[in-house]
Amino acid sequence: MGELPDRSQINKLELNIIHKGRWGNAVVSSFKWANRTYILKDFSHCPKLFRYTVGPILVRREIKALMRLQGVDGIPQEPSRVDSLALTYLFINGRKLSEVNNKLLNSDFFIQLEALVMKMHEHGVAHLDLRRGSNILYRDNGSPAIIDFQSSIIMDKLPPRIRHLLQSIDLSGVYKNWLRFAPSSLDSERKKLLSAINRVRRFWVLKGYPFG
Secondary structure, eight states: OOOOOOHHHHTTSOOEEEEOOOTTSOEEEEEEETTEEEEEEEOTTSOHHHHTTHHHHHHHHHHHHHHHTTTOTTSOOSOEEEETTEEEEEOOOEEEGGGSOGGGSOHHHHHHHHHHHHHHHHTTEEOOOOTTSTTEEEETTSOEEEOOOTTOEEOTTSOHHHHHHHHHHHHHHHHHHHHHHOGGGOOHHHHHHHHHHHHHHTTOOSTTSTTO
16 A cells, blocks of 8 residues: 555545535545545535534544454455545445345345444444445445444443443344345344334434434
């Protein structure tokens, strides 16, 4: 891996905007560098108060999680901090679940996704934003990938009961999407876990944020 571009070099690159973040979200772009495609997540456009308080925290959080998960197939590789407001990592070629033919989203895919989430947990990382499905990709080889770790939590120092809750929340995201796209193949035990977490979620007041 060669040296990645700094902020002054990135400002001169041709960026392909993938997602225009709202005031509290990163602008997500792709760019070419050394014949490879990278993703740039950049909070520098955000309002000043957010930019210099929450923005750096989210960059540090995502870098920390991705560094934990290096070598795990299906997780963005080669994360690098541009500065306190931006990070880059290698582009993963895939489509959001909503863009995929439902026939391809069968039980085999979701079993692989479940295994990927469990592998992530083995490395001490909880994602906490899998339920909407926009952070789950269907790759060209039919396997899953997981992106966007800015809501993630490192679980090392958490009590076992909290770790178990966070892991269950991630798995409920798998099962929610499984129920949506391949309902006939979701077994009763997984449905029970999904129902149990859905009951817990009723007491989470910050809808649209982790656990939301």
